[in-house]
Amino acid sequence: MVEHTGIRVVHRGGSKINFREPVITSDSRFLLCGSGESVKVYSTSTEECVHDLQGHTDLVTGVVLNPSNHLQAYSCSADGTVRLWDFTDGILIKTFIIRYHIFSIHVSEKHVGVLFVVVPMANEKGSELFQLVAVHLPRSGDPEVEVGELSAVLCDVSPNPGAVSFGTGGEYIAAAKGLQLEVFFFKKQKSYRFSLKSGMNKGINNSFTCISCHPKEDCIATGHADGKIRLWRNFNQKKEYTYSTLHWHHNAVNTLRFTPEGTNLLSGGIESVLVQWRYTQENQKDFLPRLGAAITHIAVSPDGSLFCTSHADNKITIILSSVKVSAIIQGLVKDDCVRTDLMIDPRSKALVLNGKPGHLQFYSLHRDKQLYNLDIVQQEYIHEQGVDQFQVVKAAFDTHGDWLATVEERRQKSSELEINLKLWSYDEQTQSFVLNTTVTAPHEDQITAMCFSPSPETTLLVTTSLDGHFKAWLLADHSDTEESASWSCDFVGGYHLLKPGCCCFSADGSLLAFGFQEVVTVWSPTSWELLTTLSQPPGAVRDLCFGRLSCSKYLLGTSTKNQLCCWNLLTCSLEWNTPMDVSLLQADPFSENMAAFCSQSGSTDLFVFKPSEPRPLFSKKALCTGKVERAIFAPRDQMLESSEEYSQWLNRSQLYFLTQHMDLMTFSTKTEEDRLLASSKQLMVDDSVAITPFYLLLGRHKQQQQEKQELLTNPLAERTPLPQGSIAIKELLDTPAHVLPSASFLCSMFVRSLLVSSSSRSKLEDNVCTP
Amino acid sequence: MGEFKVHRVRFFEYMPTAIRAMSFNAHTERLALARVDGSVEVFNFADRYFQEKVIPGKDAHSIEALCWVGGRLFSAGLHGEITEYDLENLRPKYSLEAYGGPIWTIISNPQGTHVAIGCEDGTVKLFEVLAEGVQFERNLDRQKGRIISLSWHPSGTRIAAGMMDMIRVFDVLTGHAIQRLLVDRSVGGCKSRETVVWTVVFLSDHTIFSSDSAGKVQVWDGHTGTLVKTHQLTKWDVLALSVSKDESSVVAGTSEGTVVQFQFIAPNLQQQEKEWVRTRTFKNHTHDVRALVEIGTAIVSGGMDTQLVVRPLLEKFEEKCFASGLRRIHFPHRNLVSCAQKARLLLLQFPGQLELWRLGESDGHGKPGDILPLKTKPEKLLYLKRKGKDHICCSALSSCGGWLAYSTVSSVRLYRLQTDNNISITKVPKLPKVLRSAHQLCFSSESSYLFAASSQSSVLVISLNQSECKYVHTLKPKSGSRQPIHLMTTSVDGKWLATANSDCEVHVYNLQKLELHCMVPMYSSCPSAMGIHPTTNNLTMVHADQQIFEFSIAEKQYTVWSRKLQMQGLHNLWLNRDTPVTHVTFNPKNPDQILLHDMYMFCIIDQSLPLPDQKTQFYNQMTLRSLSEQERPSHLHAFKVCKSFQDLMCMRLLDDQSLVVVERPLMAINSQLPAPVRQKKFAT
Numbered sequence A: 001m002v003e004h005t006g007i008r009v010v011h012r013g014g015s016k017i018n019f020r021e022p023v024i025t026s027d028s029r030f031l032l033c034g035s036g037e038s039v040k041v042y043s044t045s046t047e048e049c050v051h052d053l054q055g056h057t058d059l060v061t062g063v064v065l066n067p068s069n070h071l072q073a074y075s076c077s078a079d080g081t082v083r084l085w086d087f088t089d090g091i092l093i094k095t096f097i098i099r100y101h102i103f104s105i106h107v108s109e110k111h112v113g114v115l116f117v118v119v120p121m122a123n124e125k126g127s128e129l130f131q132l133v134a135v136h137l138p139r140s141g142d143p144e145v146e147v148g149e150l151s152a153v154l155c156d157v158s159p160n161p162g163a164v165s166f167g168t169g170g171e172y173i174a175a176a177k178g179l180q181l182e183v184f185f186f187k188k189q190k191s192y193r194f195s196l197k198s199g200m201n202k203g204i205n206n207s208f209t210c211i212s213c214h215p216k217e218d219c220i221a222t223g224h225a226d227g228k229i230r231l232w233r234n235f236n237q238k239k240e241y242t243y244s245t246l247h248w249h250h251n252a253v254n255t256l257r258f259t260p261e262g263t264n265l266l267s268g269g270i271e272s273v274l275v276q277w278r279y280t281q282e283n284q285k286d287f288l289p290r291l292g293a294a295i296t297h298i299a300v301s302p303d304g305s306l307f308c309t310s311h312a313d314n315k316i317t318i319i320l321s322s323v324k325v326s327a328i329i330q331g332l333v334k335d336d337c338v339r340t341d342l343m344i345d346p347r348s349k350a351l352v353l354n355g356k357p358g359h360l361q362f363y364s365l366h367r368d369k370q371l372y373n374l375d376i377v378q379q380e381y382i383h384e385q386g387v388d389q390f391q392v393v394k395a396a397f398d399t400h401g402d403w404l405a406t407v408e409e410r411r412q413k414s415s416e417l418e419i420n421l422k423l424w425s426y427d428e429q430t431q432s433f434v435l436n437t438t439v440t441a442p443h444e445d446q447i448t449a450m451c452f453s454p455s456p457e458t459t460l461l462v463t464t465s466l467d468g469h470f471k472a473w474l475l476a477d478h479s480d481t482e483e484s485a486s487w488s489c490d491f492v493g494g495y496h497l498l499k500p501g502c503c504c505f506s507a508d509g510s511l512l513a514f515g516f517q518e519v520v521t522v523w524s525p526t527s528w529e530l531l532t533t534l535s536q537p538p539g540a541v542r543d544l545c546f547g548r549l550s551c552s553k554y555l556l557g558t559s560t561k562n563q564l565c566c567w568n569l570l571t572c573s574l575e576w577n578t579p580m581d582v583s584l585l586q587a588d589p590f591s592e593n594m595a596a597f598c599s600q601s602g603s604t605d606l607f608v609f610k611p612s613e614p615r616p617l618f619s620k621k622a623l624c625t626g627k628v629e630r631a632i633f634a635p636r637d638q639m640l641e642s643s644e645e646y647s648q649w650l651n652r653s654q655l656y657f658l659t660q661h662m663d664l665m666t667f668s669t670k671t672e673e674d675r676l677l678a679s680s681k682q683l684m685v686d687d688s689v690a691i692t693p694f695y696l697l698l699g700r701h702k703q704q705q706q707e708k709q710e711l712l713t714n715p716l717a718e719r720t721p722l723p724q725g726s727i728a729i730k731e732l733l734d735t736p737a738h739v740l741p742s743a744s745f746l747c748s749m750f751v752r753s754l755l756v757s758s759s760s761r762s763k764l765e766d767n768v769c770t771p
Numbered sequence B: 001m002g003e004f005k006v007h008r009v010r011f012f013e014y015m016p017t018a019i020r021a022m023s024f025n026a027h028t029e030r031l032a033l034a035r036v037d038g039s040v041e042v043f044n045f046a047d048r049y050f051q052e053k054v055i056p057g058k059d060a061h062s063i064e065a066l067c068w069v070g071g072r073l074f075s076a077g078l079h080g081e082i083t084e085y086d087l088e089n090l091r092p093k094y095s096l097e098a099y100g101g102p103i104w105t106i107i108s109n110p111q112g113t114h115v116a117i118g119c120e121d122g123t124v125k126l127f128e129v130l131a132e133g134v135q136f137e138r139n140l141d142r143q144k145g146r147i148i149s150l151s152w153h154p155s156g157t158r159i160a161a162g163m164m165d166m167i168r169v170f171d172v173l174t175g176h177a178i179q180r181l182l183v184d185r186s187v188g189g190c191k192s193r194e195t196v197v198w199t200v201v202f203l204s205d206h207t208i209f210s211s212d213s214a215g216k217v218q219v220w221d222g223h224t225g226t227l228v229k230t231h232q233l234t235k236w237d238v239l240a241l242s243v244s245k246d247e248s249s250v251v252a253g254t255s256e257g258t259v260v261q262f263q264f265i266a267p268n269l270q271q272q273e274k275e276w277v278r279t280r281t282f283k284n285h286t287h288d289v290r291a292l293v294e295i296g297t298a299i300v301s302g303g304m305d306t307q308l309v310v311r312p313l314l315e316k317f318e319e320k321c322f323a324s325g326l327r328r329i330h331f332p333h334r335n336l337v338s339c340a341q342k343a344r345l346l347l348l349q350f351p352g353q354l355e356l357w358r359l360g361e362s363d364g365h366g367k368p369g370d371i372l373p374l375k376t377k378p379e380k381l382l383y384l385k386r387k388g389k390d391h392i393c394c395s396a397l398s399s400c401g402g403w404l405a406y407s408t409v410s411s412v413r414l415y416r417l418q419t420d421n422n423i424s425i426t427k428v429p430k431l432p433k434v435l436r437s438a439h440q441l442c443f444s445s446e447s448s449y450l451f452a453a454s455s456q457s458s459v460l461v462i463s464l465n466q467s468e469c470k471y472v473h474t475l476k477p478k479s480g481s482r483q484p485i486h487l488m489t490t491s492v493d494g495k496w497l498a499t500a501n502s503d504c505e506v507h508v509y510n511l512q513k514l515e516l517h518c519m520v521p522m523y524s525s526c527p528s529a530m531g532i533h534p535t536t537n538n539l540t541m542v543h544a545d546q547q548i549f550e551f552s553i554a555e556k557q558y559t560v561w562s563r564k565l566q567m568q569g570l571h572n573l574w575l576n577r578d579t580p581v582t583h584v585t586f587n588p589k590n591p592d593q594i595l596l597h598d599m600y601m602f603c604i605i606d607q608s609l610p611l612p613d614q615k616t617q618f619y620n621q622m623t624l625r626s627l628s629e630q631e632r633p634s635h636l637h638a639f640k641v642c643k644s645f646q647d648l649m650c651m652r653l654l655d656d657q658s659l660v661v662v663e664r665p666l667m668a669i670n671s672q673l674p675a676p677v678r679q680k681k682f683a684t
Helices: A645-650 A671-680 A691-714 A727-734 A743-754 A758-769 B560-569 B621-626 B666-671
Strands: A009-010 A030-035 A036-044 A048-055 A060-065 A072-077 A081-086 A089-099 A104-106 A114-118 A130-136 A144-146 A151-159 A164-166 A172-178 A178-184 A189-196 A208-213 A220-224 A228-233 A242-247 A253-258 A264-268 A272-278 A281-289 A294-302 A305-313 A315-320 A323-330 A352-356 A360-365 A368-373 A391-397 A403-411 A418-428 A432-440 A449-454 A460-465 A470-476 A485-492 A501-505 A512-516 A519-524 A530-536 A542-546 A552-559 A563-568 A571-579 A581-588 A594-600 A603-610 A612-624 A630-635 A653-658 A664-668 B006-007 B018-026 B030-035 B039-044 B048-056 B066-067 B070-078 B081-086 B091-097 B103-108 B112-118 B124-129 B134-139 B151-153 B158-162 B168-171 B176-183 B197-202 B207-212 B216-222 B228-230 B237-244 B250-255 B258-265 B277-285 B289-294 B298-303 B308-312 B327-329 B336-338 B345-349 B353-358 B379-385 B394-397 B403-407 B414-419 B424-427 B442-443 B449-453 B459-464 B469-475 B485-490 B497-502 B507-509 B513-521 B528-533 B537-542 B549-551 B585-586 B595-599 B603-605 B637-641 B650-655 B658-663
Touching: A009 A418, A009 A612, A030 A315, A036 A060, A048 A189, A072 A104, A089 A264, A104 A164, A114 A151, A144 B298, A151 A178, A164 A208, A172 A208, A172 B066, A178 A208, A178 A220, A220 A253, A220 A264, A228 B277, A242 B258, A264 A294, A352 A391, A352 A630, A368 A432, A391 A449, A403 A449, A403 A460, A432 A485, A432 B168, A460 A501, A470 A501, A485 B560, A501 A542, A512 A542, A519 A542, A542 A581, A552 A581, A581 A630, A594 A630, A645 A653, A645 A671, A645 B549, A653 B308, A691 B528, A758 B513, B018 B298, B030 B066, B039 B070, B066 B103, B070 B103, B081 B103, B103 B151, B112 B151, B158 B197, B158 B207, B168 B197, B197 B237, B207 B237, B228 B277, B237 B298, B250 B289, B250 B298, B258 B289, B336 B394, B336 B650, B345 B394, B353 B403, B379 B650, B394 B442, B403 B442, B442 B485, B449 B485, B485 B528, B497 B528, B497 B537, B537 B585, B549 B560, B585 B650, B595 B650, B621 B637
Parallel strands: A060 A104, A089 A144, A208 A253, A242 B277, A253 A294, A449 A501, B006 B658, B018 B066, B018 B289, B151 B197, B237 B289, B528 B585
Antiparallel strands: A009 A664, A030 A036, A036 A048, A060 A072, A072 A081, A081 A089, A104 A114, A114 A130, A130 A151, A164 A172, A172 A178, A178 A189, A208 A220, A220 A228, A228 A242, A253 A264, A264 A272, A272 A281, A294 A305, A305 A315, A315 A323, A352 A360, A360 A368, A391 A403, A403 A418, A418 A432, A449 A460, A460 A470, A470 A485, A501 A512, A512 A519, A519 A530, A542 A552, A552 A563, A563 A571, A581 A594, A594 A603, A603 A612, A630 A653, A653 A664, B018 B030, B030 B039, B039 B048, B066 B070, B070 B081, B081 B091, B103 B112, B112 B124, B124 B134, B151 B158, B158 B168, B168 B176, B197 B207, B207 B216, B216 B228, B237 B250, B250 B258, B258 B277, B289 B298, B298 B308, B308 B327, B336 B345, B345 B353, B353 B379, B394 B403, B403 B414, B414 B424, B442 B449, B449 B459, B459 B469, B485 B497, B497 B507, B507 B513, B528 B537, B537 B549, B585 B595, B595 B603, B603 B637, B650 B658
8 A cells, every 4th residue: 555664645634524523422522533544532611622532544534423422433544444442532442344435324222233234235445335244243341353244234325424314212323315215124134225206307406315214103304405305204104104304494404303202303504504493393493694604414422411503614613402502623725625725823733724715814723623713805795696705815834823814706797806905013912913004916817836035134025917017015113203114116027928837935935937838947046137038839838836955056847748857056057857847846845855745646646855955855656546636745743753764754844735525634753653542542531520721731731740759758658538538427427326425425536527527627738839 | 190170269258157156965976166257057976077067146145055865955044045956857946034134144954954154144044854845843053143154063962163364163952052162363464354263163072173264274183172283375365175985084275276285194114003195285276275174085175266176186096097187177078159150150158148159251271280261250239137137058050040949947948030131039928837938948940849857757848930939849758857958959850859868868759750769878978969870970089087988769778889889998098088078060061070169179080990909099180181192091080180279169061161169268268357365476
């Protein structure tokens, strides 16, 4: 699978938390959801990630609570295993190896020791047909168990886990696919199929989208693509079945869920409104509108006190049963396309990219958490299709993170392009960016590239545009007037009316390279003098990158006609070139390394190399399907001490990239994984306290202090039992009153037991004093 | 087709009136239906919903409720009288003043011994049903406020009565009210407005269903008088309720035009305990559903939008058949238009008046499908208002245009017409005494005789001439059937008269000898149209189940073509058509052609062409058009169906070989209906 064993492509940070339905634990304190290759445990009250259950080697495709132990959870993954976790302590208990690509998992209280998983019909990855199989878990003490016994329950089911549901007490299972609903009764071993008319000729799409069974009564609720909800009853008969129809959604019902008592039915769809229907009083409904994005899943806690909804913008909203939002867990917002580059905010080391419409999001990759959203467009976004609105298309940071430049554009049909260039300065007091300058129509056509000069002397921004010009913007200092500094255009340049496509500053800011179609021009940003032109036809220049550190004499360029060229700037000649279809060239800011993503026959290969030597340090074929358009080297918070040559390039920074399906992937080395695994086992926290970073910070500190104290003062001292636990009080409270001796006799004994001995008192005082 | 010049007539402003009440007799499978104008129609559900009988209405004689007692039909209305109908003579038999003010409802007990009525003055009156009539027995305890609805418990010992703001349960033996169930007023609307309990249904387990003007359907426990469940169906009224015979389903009709079904279902499949659950919603009406009947395999509903809808419950059918399709009955299954073929006149029959029109003329020529310019416009010659309170039940126009006759339940009127230059109409005085009323009227082809269908399937023959009209003879069938004649036709040569009655009997009389010639062998389905061929004198009959027979009058047997047709069987697409054929005529130029029409198509049957079998394409006009001249004959078959005219009321062939097609578009009917209740529609 890997050329260099030990380096894997993994989902880490910024993965989807809305891929599958989340699970709320039975005490409603935690929320479990699959996120990339791990299962995340969030606290429902603080929104904080408590544990990251790692162990799967592919996408996690389902999480369910263990019906026989409410402190455990099963997770299934595309790697063909089901794992049993203790989610309060974050410990992997067992691994069941099934060896099929698992799409979803279902459990029922009645079927002890049996899991129901959806696997492809034929054991091929590309198979279109899926079946629901029962997995009988073998009783064995080993942590890794091979499961042999699989028995098919239903054939041809939908891989969508929302389309399968267990009925009252696990008596039957209902599955919907296309226009057909199938109900399988376990006791009778008989299934009933009900189909709907297609209705396509009338412009109705009747097909099933989701299903939920009433927990107490025999009633199945199904959601449909035309927005209807049907409640099926009497489905143990071929003909006499009946259903009633509810209709509120104007678009497909994405998800349906009954509350545990069956009094309410929750439904959600693209309208971003949670609808709560009263069971048997269906014309009374409650709405929770303005949830921000389309609802993809609904989960209800086993006691019915909490609901949570997953949304299309990678968000989980936790809702109280009084239909009030109580918490929001926000993942990395990924639209269907990212217009800006991936960037790293030099201050917070956060990943910056498009977020909500018209916003930039700052996402901490280390903590896997969205930090904040910056409203760039500052206009109300209208949730309607077909309305052209301003979009953030470019953004750039300067080296210290003091300045942020953004470009937003709006192209209305049959009208001119509207572009705004905005410059934002970092405000230390508010700890965020404040708008400094707005330039309307900075160029006459689309801006193709934008970068800040890395030199510490000047604050210079360069923009290139399809109108054939590049512009340099300088921060003009009006120290004499009352006004604060603002930006203005300093220089407009061009080259033979060619359209510039990219620009790049050298590492020290002394050189500036532009790609004018086939020609690379190198300028001096101090004098705006054209120093040299380099050209290596055929093909327009796509990407330009200066080498760093020891390789700073090199300039690398990629062209649309499958060329990767490396020029020596000292001799102004071509050093080497290779034929490669490089879709993206990315330089590591902390080393000489460069990463080149090459698209080849539908998939992408990665080469990591130094410009000085054309031999790759690392290569990986078939990284992912489709083209990689965005990638970034993110700095590590802890350096890795890897000595192997092939993984040294990952020591200082980490390479993240976005695949065609908008999955944020990265590379992980063996040493890193070992470290993670080791750290996850250590963590033991007191159950009674909700885990917050605050607690982790102070609570652990306090504990350590306490232990230290104990060691110092009296290493052998036993902890005095708490007064409640002492034998005297137990006797006093537990013995029946009529057999107790008189109160006066007991009194002295009781008081004595409450006294604290002198040695332990000093300890307590110490504890109080330590801040 | 391009064979005929067509007069496309759209000036017949026929307007059916709203359906007010329905009652279904499960034993005989007859549905009685009352319209707002007071007319009563009887449909035979065993015979493809054929409209067997129509009893015309009467001014100021509206009907609020209908009920069957055995085979007898009773109605009651706001005029305060109970009426029993004479279904053999298609007229009210008697009316009995109830002395309780306007009557809102009438209901019979399950044993069929009594009827109960609910009156405006708050009394529930019990009447004993006797052989010759009904007789007042006693009043139940008088209440304050009117009694809107009644329902008898299947055991016959209790009656539930829906009133204003409440439901009362009476003990029939003692006559005392034993329960008082209070119905809430509407939540959102005006609190001061009383809630009208439009219908109550008493089930055998003492569950009471009620529907009211606040839009609720409520389920009550009749033992304890407690509310079990409230279903808020609509903001408007819920006007009708009906329970199935096995009491597993209740349907409710609302003012929004929806029908909502409630089913008695076990919430847990393993357990026996059942409860009422709202299940399906059907929307087949645009206006109020005023009357509703659940007949086991289907839900029959009717209301303000004048159509009768039979919505089948698909789970009751094993396979697709005629009864498993949705049926809408818009037009009566009989002719309201008569045509004078020679004089080019049309007589249009309304309940209150007759209209005589002269057809327009055109001398243009054009390609098939062209619209020809009119030389003279169609002209309304006459507007004849009926005399008396009774509505017109039938009318006739002689083919020469010289005679016009109409009948109500009380009298027959005959007029002499002159339409040549100056229009004149003179009533023929002194009609024979025997001619009191007629179910059907018909002139002989040369206008020398008037035939009037009278009681007990007999036909009165009246001879007409310029000076006087004279009773000639009464033709009587030998079968002794008492049912009314609904179809009558004469041959062109004036020799034969054929009649069909509701007992499905077809008699052929010899008019020269004035005696019964023969009786066509009985067929189980009622004839819906028939005609005698002008040259061969073969009688062609089309029945309600779409079967076609041709009977040779001279040989007193079915013709060879008819036998062949029965041997081979008719095409399924023909048999599963929606509406019955309402008229049969012949093409005098081409003796092989029979012309038929129903509401959605007209058809020319060419007897010289091969009959289609089940595999042939039945509607083949489009295919034929695409074929070349040489290939065409091999694809021809006997049934040529034309669907270019829709909502057909009548189709006749004039003597100059042009067709008259009278259409009444349903859109035009709908546009004349009052506005439906306002409903919020999404995205409006």
